[in-house]
Amino acid sequence: xxxxxxxxxxxxxxxxxxxxxxxxxxxxxxxxxxxxxxxxxxxxxxxxxxxxxxxxxxxxxxxxxxxxxxxxxxxxxxxxxxxxxxxxxxxxxxxxxxxxxxxxxxxxxxxxxxxxxxxxxxxxxxxxxxxxxxxxxxxxxxxxxxxxxxxxxxxxxxxxxxxxxxxxxxxxxxxxxxxxxxxxxxxxxxxxxxxxxxxxxxxxxxxxxxxxxxxxxxxxxxxxxxxxxxxxxxxxxxxxxxxxxxxxxxxxxxxxxxxxxxxxxxxxxxxxxxxxxxxxxxxxxxxxxxxxxxxxxxxxxxxxxxxxxxxxxxxxxxxxxxxxxxxxxxxxxxxxxxxxxxxxxxxxxxxxxxxxxxxxxxxxxxxxxxxxxxxxxxxxxxxxxxxxxxxxxxxxxxxxxxxxxxxxxxxxxxxxxxxxxxxxxxxxxxxxxxxxxxxxxxxxxxxxxxxxxxxxxxxxxxxxxxxxxxxxxxxxxxxxxxxxxxxxxxxxxxxxxxxxxxxxxx
Amino acid sequence: xxxxxxxxxxxxxxxxxxxxxxxxxxxxxxxxxxxxxxxxxxxxxxxxxxxxxxxxxxxxxxxxxxxxxxxxxxxxxxxxxxxxxxxxxxxxxxxxxxxxxxxxxxxxxxx
Numbered sequence: 001x002x003x004x005x006x007x008x009x010x011x012x013x014x015x016x017x018x019x020x021x022x023x024x025x026x027x028x029x030x031x032x033x034x035x036x037x038x039x040x041x042x043x044x045x046x047x048x049x050x051x052x053x054x055x056x057x058x059x060x061x062x063x064x065x066x067x068x069x070x071x072x073x074x075x076x077x078x079x080x081x082x083x084x085x086x087x088x089x090x091x092x093x094x095x096x097x098x099x100x101x102x103x104x105x106x107x108x109x110x111x112x113x114x115x116x117x118x119x120x121x122x123x124x125x126x127x128x129x130x131x132x133x134x135x136x137x138x139x140x141x142x143x144x145x146x147x148x149x150x151x152x153x154x155x156x157x158x159x160x161x162x163x164x165x166x167x168x169x170x171x172x173x174x175x176x177x178x179x180x181x182x183x184x185x186x187x188x189x190x191x192x193x194x195x196x197x198x199x200x201x202x203x204x205x206x207x208x209x210x211x212x213x214x215x216x217x218x219x220x221x222x223x224x225x226x227x228x229x230x231x232x233x234x235x236x237x238x239x240x241x242x243x244x245x246x247x248x249x250x251x252x253x254x255x256x257x258x259x260x261x262x263x264x265x266x267x268x269x270x271x272x273x274x275x276x277x278x279x280x281x282x283x284x285x286x287x288x289x290x291x292x293x294x295x296x297x298x299x300x301x302x303x304x305x306x307x308x309x310x311x312x313x314x315x316x317x318x319x320x321x322x323x324x325x326x327x328x329x330x331x332x333x334x335x336x337x338x339x340x341x342x343x344x345x346x347x348x349x350x351x352x353x354x355x356x357x358x359x360x361x362x363x364x365x366x367x368x369x370x371x372x373x374x375x376x377x378x379x380x381x382x383x384x385x386x387x388x389x390x391x392x393x394x395x396x397x398x399x400x401x402x403x404x405x406x407x408x409x410x411x412x413x414x415x416x417x418x419x420x421x422x423x424x425x426x427x428x429x430x431x432x433x434x435x436x437x438x439x440x441x442x443x444x445x446x447x448x449x450x451x452x453x454x455x456x457x458x459x460x461x462x463x464x465x466x467x468x469x470x471x472x473x474x475x476x477x478x479x480x481x482x483x484x485x486x487x488x489x490x491x492x493x494x495x496x497x498x499x500x501x502x503x504x505x506x
Numbered sequence: 507x508x509x510x511x512x513x514x515x516x517x518x519x520x521x522x523x524x525x526x527x528x529x530x531x532x533x534x535x536x537x538x539x540x541x542x543x544x545x546x547x548x549x550x551x552x553x554x555x556x557x558x559x560x561x562x563x564x565x566x567x568x569x570x571x572x573x574x575x576x577x578x579x580x581x582x583x584x585x586x587x588x589x590x591x592x593x594x595x596x597x598x599x600x601x602x603x604x605x606x607x608x609x610x611x612x613x614x615x616x617x
Binding site for chain 1 (some may be wrong): 535539540546555
């Protein structure tokens with residue numbers, strides 16, 4: 001109808017509405033046009049900075065990458081020889097009866113968790129081992145340092161814009177704009193998240209905190225974020241504690257616990273989470289953080305209780321469901337684990353990892369038809385990063401069925417996807433061992449133990465082969481490594497008892 | 507019922523259990539099925555952004571390398587007019603494939 005009038009927004013109002021609707025690219029374009037007309041418009045300048053930083057925003061609570069420098073050159077641990085149970089490096093694995101035969105471990109020697117976490121992607125052992133890890137076409141280069149990666153991220157962010165650098169930090173009067181409460185938050189977030197220049201961000205936060213008379217909890221939190229990125233954990237702790245005295249926020253409690261985890265103080269982290277729970281009862285962030293710490297300490301019963309409290313508060317939390325399901329599966333209750341995984345499937349998550357986990361639960365619960373269909377679906381939708389694990393589990397199922405030829409082929413396919421997959425090496429070695437090819441089995445076991453020194457099965461199997469071949473010294477070393485991974489294994493003790501008279505007679 | 511009677515405790519070790527043969531403990535131990543850890547929504551978003559940023563950095567590097575190669579293409583243009591024999595054409599093609607003066611840092615191009 002020609003009589004109706006259509007309302008169209010123009011100018012700054014249009015940019016604000018687009019930003020509110022989370023259409024960041026369009027809002028940024030409108031701001032760019034406005035700034036071409038009037039470069040001195042500070043409101044548009046601040047809004048454009050906010051659009052750019054929101055597009056590259058990363059949740060600091062989840063952004064917890066550890067490169068080689070953070071892992072091996074770390075001087076932040078307060079108590080290197082902590083008592084068992086009070087440190088991440090020495091969790092109580094034997095006291096709680098966690099069996100490494102029943103529950104597999106990662107390459108870092110830590111029992112598997114239900115979800116992937118940023119911290120669990122690095123390999124432990126020694127720096128030499130990490131540096132000498134083979135580079136293939138699919139494995140990326142090891143991250144040398146988090147600071148270097150942040151610089152590269154900043155370079156990538158600036159290159160994305162056609163106009164080049166939006167704010168020239170070298171010519172910007174940082175002290176002037178950092179003290180201006182109208183634009184300093186946008187400027188800080190632009191420098192911190194978009195440019196990833198932590199030094200300048202720290203300068204902005206320091207100037208803004210001074211201008212606010214050191215009474216603004218927001219700038220103390222931002223200073224703490226800068227200190228965490230720069231690795232200055234003591235200063236971060238001080239800033240966060242001071243911020244908590246002024247105003248208690250969920251983010252502040254979580255960041256303080258993160259700082260304590262970085263200096264290997266899980267007990268202090270748990271205390272901080274408990275204090276946060278007193279102020280914010282049944283908060284999901286606090287409960288999830290506590291559950292993660294307990295899981296890293298090896299307290300799986302406590303961790304499952306906390307995850308169940310998370311599920312009481314938030315029924316669709318995928319991390320809690322996956323972790324509870326994992327604990328039930330390795331605890332001998334695959335039916336319960338299957339119900340939890342199907343719950344994730346009902347929420348619309350469709351991934352090859354989920355289908356494979358459902359297939360494994362159905363296989364353990366002896367529902368073979370649904371197991372095979374789930375595994376075939378996982379195989380058809382798998383991606384490169386989980387292809388080795390999918391083929392390894394397919395081989396394991398074929399071993400259970402009894403088709404050893406196809407199982408060996410599956411393990412070889414898994415090794416073609418990931419040459420460092422130590423579980424496939426061990427299982428393939430066992431199949432060769434059964435065929436009577438002892439030398440091939442021996443080389444496969446050796447390769448597995450070199451890839452994953454904390455693995456129990458590789459050390460034990462290689463020790464067994466050495467025992468049968470009469471190489472008792474090598475056998476003793478390997479069985480002692482296996483006992484370090486699983487101190488309660490009776491067969492290892494028996495083999496050592498067999499070897500003891502040989503050494504006593506010398 | 508007698509309080510002075512000693513309590514009897516049952517203990518079993520591997521030696522005393524019934525075994526079919528004494529070599530049952532010579533069997534190797536298989537690795538068990540391994541549940542794959544799931545990825546939360548935040549982890550997926552973080553990975554997406556990292557991959558996008560790494561692709562941008564690679565695009566920058568390829569653009570800079572291609573800019574360096576551009577001026578060398580110009581003097582090569584009149585050369586293909588001169589040779590008319592097929593043998594010389596094959597030789598020049600082989601020479602064109604191998605850039606002796608530019609060190610390729612990208613491993614993908616070497617393949």
